[in-house]
Amino acid sequence: MARPLINVPQKATRGQVIEIKTLISHIMETGFRHDNVGQRIPRNIITTFVARYNGEEIFRADLFPAIAANPFLTFSTVATESGTIDFEWTGDNGFHETGSAKITVE
Amino acid sequence: MHNDTKGATRRDMLLAGVAGLGAALIKIEPAAATPDSMKQAIHQIVGEAPVRKGKVTIDVPTLVENGNTVALAISVDSPMTKDDYVKTIHVFNEKNPLPNVISAHLGPRAGRAKISTRFRLADTQTIVAVAELSDGSFWSASADVIVTLAACLESLD
Numbered sequence: 320m321a322r323p324l325i326n327v328p329q330k331a332t333r334g335q336v337i338e339i340k341t342l343i344s345h346i347m348e349t350g351f352r353h354d355n356v357g358q359r360i361p362r363n364i365i366t367t368f369v370a371r372y373n374g375e376e377i378f379r380a381d382l383f384p385a386i387a388a389n390p391f392l393t394f395s396t397v398a399t400e401s402g403t404i405d406f407e408w409t410g411d412n413g414f415h416e417t418g419s420a421k422i423t424v425e
Numbered sequence: 426m427h428n429d430t431k432g433a434t435r436r437d438m439l440l441a442g443v444a445g446l447g448a449a450l451i452k453i454e455p456a457a458a459t460p461d462s463m464k465q466a467i468h469q470i471v472g473e474a475p476v477r478k479g480k481v482t483i484d485v486p487t488l489v490e491n492g493n494t495v496a497l498a499i500s501v502d503s504p505m506t507k508d509d510y511v512k513t514i515h516v517f518n519e520k521n522p523l524p525n526v527i528s529a530h531l532g533p534r535a536g537r538a539k540i541s542t543r544f545r546l547a548d549t550q551t552i553v554a555v556a557e558l559s560d561g562s563f564w565s566a567s568a569d570v571i572v573t574l575a576a577c578l579e580s581l582d
Contacts (some may be wrong), residue, residue, distance in 0.1 A: 324474065335536050336536035337536075349545075351522045352515060372534070375534075376480070376532075376533065377534045378529070378530070378532075378535065379529070380528065381529075381530075383523055383526055384522070385523060385525065385527075386526065386527060386542060386543070386545070387493060387544055387545050387576075388493070389542075390542065391543045392541070392542050393540065394531070394535065394538060394540050395535055396535055396536055397535070397536040
């Protein structure tokens with residue numbers, strides 16, 4: 320359901336700063352809204368996002384209800400070596416989603 | 426109808442009572458984040474350390490039509506070397522139900538201190554970004570945003 324979209328350049332030169340874009344499908348229910356019978360809708364958000372480059376953490380973000388639905392995040396990293404960049408989203412109600420992208424560094 | 430000179434009927438009184446009860450209940454709801462609660466949230470992160478203006482750039486539209494998704498980019502002027510880099514970028518708001526927006530943790534491997542995301546705005550307000558550098562200093566910037574359609578207030582179908 321929540322298949323993430325990940326944009327990492329396939330190739331980069333060593334030492335180059337690359338931009339990474341991620342987008343994941345999620346309602347990001349704030350917990351401050353009420354339904355049509357006045358009942359508070361419980362919070363359901365993604366709380367943490369982590370990116371790891373060949374296992375080493377390169378970026379982490381704590382998300383709050385103020386983040387819009389379908390969280391979009393961009394950040395950058397230095398292309399050091401060929402390998403995999405792994406992404407992990409965790410949130411309320413046991414939400415857990417992962418994704419990865421391969422990069423070739425020359 | 427309420428100006429009826431025949432005076433309030435029992436039904437009117439009941440309705441007024443219910444409305445009053447409703448108002449009383451609404452008062453118990455957590456208040457929206459205020460400039461004070463934003464200051465508190467910032468204080469929780471920086472403690473007693475001084476927060477200087479500068480180095481941080483907020484890129485956000487000044488006039489927002491729909492507060493449900495607002496593009497936001499924060500960049501910090503830093504060489505991003507092993508000895509001098511941005512550790513964390515925090516974003517706060519004044520008038521959403523909660524003062525926090527995002528806390529992004531970077532490191533020297535980021536190469537460039539720039540993040541972007543999309544967030545919600547419940548009202549016309551000021552956004553503050555605080556960056557913590559590797560030397561422990563804090564730098565901030567603020568931006569005013571005018572919102573015409575607020576987030577969080579729409580009713581659900």
